[in-house]
Amino acid sequence: MKRYDCIIIGSGLGGLQCAYILARSGRKVCVLEQGEQIGGALQTFRRGKSVFDTGFHYVGGLDHGQPLNKLFDYFDLLDLPWHRLDDNCFDEIIIDGKSYKYAMGYDNFAKVISSYFPHHSEKLHIYTEFLKEVNENIFTSLQREDSSELYESKLFTCSAYDYLNELFDGDPEIINVLSGASLKFEADIKTLPLYVFAQINSSYISSSWRLKGGGMKIALKLAESVKLMGGEIITNAEVTEIAEGDKGVEYVKVNTGEKYYADNFISDIHPAATLSLINESRYIRKIYRKRITSLENSFGMFTANIRLKKDMLKYRNNNIYIYSNIPVWQINDSLERNEINGVLISYSLDDSDNGFASAIDILTPVRCNDFESWKESKVMRRGADYETYKREMADMMIDFVGRYMPELKTCVDKVYTSTPLTYRDYTSTYMGSAYGIKKDCNNLMQTMLTPRTPIPNLFMTGQNLNLHGILGVSMTSVVTCKSMGIDINLK
Ligand SMILES: Cc1cc2nc3c(=O)[nH]c(=O)nc-3n(C[C@H](O)[C@H](O)[C@H](O)COP(=O)(O)OP(=O)(O)OC[C@H]3O[C@@H](n4cnc5c(N)ncnc54)[C@H](O)[C@@H]3O)c2cc1C
Numbered sequence: 001m002k003r004y005d006c007i008i009i010g011s012g013l014g015g016l017q018c019a020y021i022l023a024r025s026g027r028k029v030c031v032l033e034q035g036e037q038i039g040g041a042l043q044t045f046r047r048g049k050s051v052f053d054t055g056f057h058y059v060g061g062l063d064h065g066q067p068l069n070k071l072f073d074y075f076d077l078l079d080l081p082w083h084r085l086d087d088n089c090f091d092e093i094i095i096d097g098k099s100y101k102y103a104m105g106y107d108n109f110a111k112v113i114s115s116y117f118p119h120h121s122e123k124l125h126i127y128t129e130f131l132k133e134v135n136e137n138i139f140t141s142l143q144r145e146d147s148s149e150l151y152e153s154k155l156f157t158c159s160a161y162d163y164l165n166e167l168f169d170g171d172p173e174i175i176n177v178l179s180g181a182s183l184k185f186e187a188d189i190k191t192l193p194l195y196v197f198a199q200i201n202s203s204y205i206s207s208s209w210r211l212k213g214g215g216m217k218i219a220l221k222l223a224e225s226v227k228l229m230g231g232e233i234i235t236n237a238e239v240t241e242i243a244e245g246d247k248g249v250e251y252v253k254v255n256t257g258e259k260y261y262a263d264n265f266i267s268d269i270h271p272a273a274t275l276s277l278i279n280e281s282r283y284i285r286k287i288y289r290k291r292i293t294s295l296e297n298s299f300g301m302f303t304a305n306i307r308l309k310k311d312m313l314k315y316r317n318n319n320i321y322i323y324s325n326i327p328v329w330q331i332n333d334s335l336e337r338n339e340i341n342g343v344l345i346s347y348s349l350d351d352s353d354n355g356f357a358s359a360i361d362i363l364t365p366v367r368c369n370d371f372e373s374w375k376e377s378k379v380m381r382r383g384a385d386y387e388t389y390k391r392e393m394a395d396m397m398i399d400f401v402g403r404y405m406p407e408l409k410t411c412v413d414k415v416y417t418s419t420p421l422t423y424r425d426y427t428s429t430y431m432g433s434a435y436g437i438k439k440d441c442n443n444l445m446q447t448m449l450t451p452r453t454p455i456p457n458l459f460m461t462g463q464n465l466n467l468h469g470i471l472g473v474s475m476t477s478v479v480t481c482k483s484m485g486i487d488i489n490l491k
Contacts, residue, residue, distance in 0.1 A: 001261060002258075002259075004260065004261070005027040005262060006018075006027055006029045006262050006265065007029075007252055007265050008029060008031045008032070008267075009032055009265070009277075010034075010040065010268030010269045010462070011031045011038040011039065011219070011223070011268070012473075013039075013473045014268040014461040014462035014463065015031055015040075015266070015268030016226065017222060017473070017474060018266050018461050019031045020231075021486060021488060022231075022481060023226050023229035023230060023231040025487070025488075029226070030232040030262070031226070032239055032260065033234065034236070034239070035235060035236070035428060037235065038235060039218075039220075040055075040219075040428060041055030041215075042055065042216055042218055044214035049358065050307045050348065050359040051348065052214070052416065053215050053348075054303075054418070054423065054427050055423070055427060056470065057361065058209060058210050058346070059203075059208070059209050060204030060207065060209075061135065061204075061206050061207060061471055062078075063206065066135070066206050066207060067203065070490045070491060071475065071490065073491060075222060076225055080211060080217050081212035081217070082210075082212075083209060083210045083212055083349055085208040085209060085210060085317050085319075086318045087105070087108070088101065090104050090318050090319070091319050091321060093177060093321050094322045094404050095176055100113070102181065102204075102205065104207055105207075106129070106131065106132050109128055110125050113174075116177065123168060126167065131198055131205060132206075134155065134198040134202050135202040135206055138199050139475050141195075143478070143479055155193075156448075158194045159191065159192060159193065159442075160187075160196065161190075163194050164178060175329070176328045178201075180321050180323070181204065182329075183321060183331075183343075183364075184204075184469065186298040186299055186332065187328060187332065189332075190442070191438065191441060192441070193440070195467075196439055196467060199467060199472070200469060212349045239252045239254055239277060240253055240254060240255055241253040241279065242267075242277045242458070244278070244280065244282070244283070248456045249455055249457055249458050263457060264457045264458075264484060265458045265459070266451075266458075266459045266480060266484075267458065269428075269462070270436060270437075270462075270464055271295075271449060271460055272292050274453075274460065284454050285454070288454055292449075295437050295438070296437070296440075297368070297436060298435035298436060298438050299365040300365070300371075300433055301364070301365060301366065301418075301420070301434045302363070302364050302365075302366045302418070302419055304362045304393075304416075304417050305416040306359060306360050306361070306362065306413075306415050306416075307358070308358055308359055308360065308412065309411050309412070310358075312356065312411040313360070313408065313411040314355060315347055316347050319344060319346050319347075322343050322345070324340075324342070332365075336367065338370070340364050340396050343364045344361075344362070346360065348360065362397050362401060366420065368420045368431055371419060371420055374386050377421070378425070379426070382421070390419065419432070420433070430464075435463060436462075448466060450483070451480040452483055459483065459484060461473075461477055463476075
């Protein structure tokens with residue numbers, strides 16, 4: 001019989017980080033991963049000489065003293081080949097043909113945006129001061145023992161849109177521009193809590209970075225450290241049952257029939273998927289199950305991974321967000337019409353360093369429900385209509401980008417595409433949703449989950465709890481392990 005101090009279900013960023021924290025504090029840990037590869041949304045894939053990311057493009061807040069730097073210092077991830085984006089323009093926002101630059105650093109950011117909106121310059125300083133404060137304090141807020149205060153503060157209960165609307169007197173142009181990097185979360189006018197908007201934007205404004213070679217390097221480095229500290233990571237081990245004993249979870253069973261016993265269990269998979277693995281429970285009430293399984297999830301992504309002809313398209317050390325004339329906060333509604341109204345373009349960073357890009361990714365949000373008719377199908381066997389849909393979407397995206405970057409079309413060598421179903425089947429993204437459970441400022445207590453579950457020795461972690469993204473998941477890993485009584489000292 002195999003027995004551990006802690007079993008972790010899923011080797012996404014959250015699972016690997018929890019394994020790292022526990023192994024570093026001397027616990028005997030084992031991570032069970034259903035896939036052939038570890039990493040979840042951090043996985044990369046190779047086509048020819050090009051390496052493509054699946055769910056990772058850039059991170060924010062990695063400069064000395066900033067939140068992700070402190071976390072990655074603890075996780076021993078600072079030595080990876082991080083590459084700082086352009087200080088004068090880390091994100092270019094193009095709205096209805098007009099270009100705006102996001103500059104790095106709060107003062108710089110305010111100065112450059114003020115050059116487009118001189119009449120808002122004072123308010124822009126208020127805005128960046130606010131973002132700075134959020135970046136400095138959010139982690140403390142999320143670690144609070146008593147969360148009731150959290151549920152009352154404006155940062156958590158106010159909608160991001162209402163905040164911008166009030167501060168900038170409803171001026172649609174500046175609201176659009178300040179929301180221009182919003183494909184990194186679902187900009188829902190009614191529900192998006194201010195903390196999600198502020199935290200994500202703030203961390204990238206503080207400093208923005210790509211990783212040479214892709215996100216999988218994060219997963220591999222964490223896995224190597226966990227193993228060096230005595231932890232185990234087992235792939236092709238899909239947890240099919242979480243079984244209760246007298247005092248809580250007793251063991252988990254995997255697809256081979258093998259049982260893994262432990263004192264504590266952490267699930268890095270979607271909370272609804274976690275509950276589906278628990279058949280009988282004296283701790284989980286029907287109402288809890290209903291609440292968790294009925295939570296709404298974010299949109300999915302359609303991605304065109306484009307291999308470029310050699311030395312044709314200049315590498316750009318920034319991301320580009322392009323929107324049509326539809327307001328950024330209405331992109332969600334436009335998804336139903338199956339149009340392309342907003343894309344993110346991310347340049348791959350490879351070893352050649354010759355000033356040209358070898359690959360780019362273009363991402364656009366899509367509704368996961370639109371894929372219902374293919375949901376029972378398996379990879380590579382989804383049928384001709386699916387292949388046609390993908391080809392048409394990719395063409396539409398290249399046309400859309402081509403309006404603003406006419407040079408792109410002649411540089412395309414080969415296009416690979418992914419839909420929410422691809423994410424579901426390759427990286428096990430729950431139902432294909434890109435960012436997991438949608439946080440709702442009107443219903444925060446229900447949508448922002450704590451690591452504790454009704455079962456005393458079963459904890460949760462990962463993007464579905466507090467905040468998605470590399471920084472959000474890293475903060476949550478610490479919160480999860482702290483709630484298990486582990487002492488963690490971040491410098
Ligand atoms: C298209 C896209 C682009 C993104 N871009 C960025 C970006 O640029 N910057 C950023 O900060 N964030 C980005 N993100 C978000 C970020 O990737 C995620 O928030 C984060 O990686 C999620 O990590 P996780 O640990 O919560 O879960 P996951 O990565 O989903 O890991 C869960 C793991 O559990 C495994 N699993 C599932 N079920 C079982 C089971 N029954 N038994 C065993 N194992 C199981 C899965 O195989 C998977 O490995 C992006 C996401 C997407 C989808």
